[in-house]
Amino acid sequence: MTAVSLKVNGAVHAVAVAPETPLLYVLTDELHLRGPKFGCGLAQCGACTVLIDGGPVRSCITPVSAVKSAEIITLDGLGTPEKPHPIQQAFIDEQAAQCGFCLSGVILTAKSFLDRNPRASDDEIRSALAGLLCRCFAHARMFKAIQRYAKMVRS
């Protein structure tokens, strides 16, 4: 066990964990965050996605020791039910979920991509979503929600 300090959703947390522990287990088991989820543990589905310094990272294969002092944002920290982030609001407006298990990957990956590539075409957005799974197949609404957010970042 080593003492690790993590900057998550704007707050600094000190946890004692083995350094090879995947970031995901620290976020869920130690910090009790609900956003990132264990889907595959293999970097194949996206359910565990968090933003590290603004970029999407699959926390299931990221050792906590690799994060260092970087800024971690999880779906929990993006917005609140009262004041959702615009991309969260877009998902509400389009009713873009069924069970909701996959949302961290879809929302955070799309947000990060569009924030960095506001002029991206639909095809480019699609490529950015490769390797994200939703097994309730809410794809149609999710894509519409992402397009709605894309319009916002452009204007």
Added chain:
Amino acid sequence: MKAGLSRRDFLMGSGALVVSFSMTPILDPWALAQGPFDTHRSHIDPEKLDSWIAIGSDGAVTGRTGKCDFGQGMYTAQTQLIAEELCVSLDRVRLVQCDTSITPDQGTTSGSQSTPTNFNNHGLAQAAATAREALINLAAQRMAVSPKVLTAAGGFVNAADGRSVSYGQLVSGKNLNLAVDPNAKRKAAANWSVLGKPVPSLDIRDLVTARFDFVHNVHLAGMLHGRMVRPPEIGAKVLSIDEKSVRRVGGIIKVVLRQNLVGVVAEKQMQAVQAAAQLKVVWSSGSDLPPQGDFYQHIRKQPSQDTLIVDSQDVDQKFSRAATVLKSTYAYPYQAHGSVGASCAVADVRGDKATLWSATQSVYPTRQIVAAVLGLQLENVRVIYMRGSGCYGLNGADTVSLDAAFLSHAVQRPVRIQLSREDEMAWGENYGAASVIDQRAALDRQGEIIAWECEPWAVSLGGRPGYDTPGNVISGALAGYEPHRITPRKASAPTGSLKNGSNAVPSYAAGSVGGTCYGTGTIRSERVLTHAVRSPFFTGPLRSPLRLQNTFAHECFMDELAAHAKADPVAYRLRHLREPRLMDVVKAVAKAAQWEVRPSPKANWDRKSTALGRGLACVAYEGDNGYVATVAEVEVDASSGRVRATRFVIAQDCGPISNPAGMRNQIEGGVLQGMSRCLGEEITWDARKITSTDWTSYHSLDLAIEVPEIECVLINRTDVLATGAGETAITVVAAAIGNAIFDATGTRLRQVPFTEERVKTAISNHSG
């Protein structure tokens, strides 16, 4: 509900509120594997109104339901139902779902039975209607007027003279102490203001902001983490375990062994993962699996449990006199639920008590199973439903619930079990069944169908555990419990009424049993003989179980017949149907899709450019539990074999619609899941084990696909009973895509999935 005998009728007999579930007389192993979904007597008496509805002193309404939401929208729809019947706004309703300490026993949430069970004239709907009448009666007493002059609105009962009293004042937080009144009047659909409206999902805000608690988010004080160690091969048994092999991993609490069920429990999740990887277990070698390459041949040769569903006894004679006889065989693979989240459960077993937080769709059956396998008193076991990753059948939720119960029992502390991805896909869930289906039809000189014969073989092993079969899921079987097995048996002549719950009888057949036609079609010479065969892998009710497989075969074969007769596929279908609701969805979808009237295939494809086509398929789900038709439009690239569906139009009639927004979401999801299953999904195995164990070996469509346009035509019929709507659309997708590929290319695909390789080969063979 006139046509046929559905799963619901089959298991519960219609109308009765409480019917016990009997194991013996069930003929269809698939009906059994679905589990019971009716309302049962338990310590929470379903005949008492207080079991369902409570009115707080502030007038807020609490509903208690035995049907849960796992993403299909039941939470919102049931909240609407209560708000509607009790005349309050949605925010005045709190819904408690599936907790064996609080809610009535409604068996399993499955089989498109939640709407029929809770939205017609029993279950939650009847309780809510009783509660409204009870409040009006209480107000009538208090005001000394006739209940006839009173109306309920906005949480008040109002009199014509202007007096009014709130629900809270009437009940003041006490029990209502009444029986559910089977004669209480539901509000007429014409007067609905909340139900039947497109209410947005009530939980989506919490979902997108990560405030929603899944079972994966349960944390208890002193909770430990466990992982399972599954056999390396199917059928392998534990010979020995070297507990010392994990000594170097820190935080290990215990290595748990129960027959062939092996798990490790540790302080931290990471330690459990490491220990599971390092634990040395000597396993016996597994059993040989039938080669996948000729599996469809293999299952035909197995001993089978046979059922004659219809037999007009004149089929052979008709075939001998037919102008044309057409035959085809269709094949459908094992497929995975493949939930995005690997399953998780938390159990707290201490002394003689157990509490389980579980994503099982069957809290009461699971409670009974857990009590039995741990040797606890039933009343000391509580199972609390919490949502897992969207499921649509029987993913690893039930298996991991037993895993958690066993491991917590062994350490007498709360334990959270998270399955690995491989555990989930190879040792967690019960797969959708493989099936091979022979079709034969006789046509007269005009090309009209005069006889239809169908013979499906479908595999089966285990299923939902129900109240007494823990061995129906993998962890139960590993722990030494027997799964329900197929008993080989010859078929006897069909009796009673039509049992078409698996859609083994095509929609175009008359479905005649004992001289009465129960089916939806006109063909009177008919024979359907089903064979249930023991599966080497556990199977379960993956969304539209066998209904999808059979419908794929029927609807593609119908298209073959229409093509042979050079008839337009819509007109040809309508000529052989007689059920107006099914005909109406076919007509509605053709109209909405601007269906071009002509036979398939399309003429003049140059074999080089991308081929474009359209295909139609329809079904009366389970014979009478929802009517759907879809038109698929596809592009086929012959050189790569790549198929892309560009548009789906769906017309659906599920009776009175509870929530059109929720229904659209279900249709869209069903269509895309159907497309993914049709184009790429297939369980694979080698000589001894499953080889599709992750997302590189099991092929799901990801978020990068170009999503087809999906248009829904919802037919809202308020003069009939409500049926299920979660499994209808998916049932027709593979057939519609297959028919569209045929329309585009003239090539008929008879085996799912339509992989690029398979499509390319089929098209080039067809040209040769």
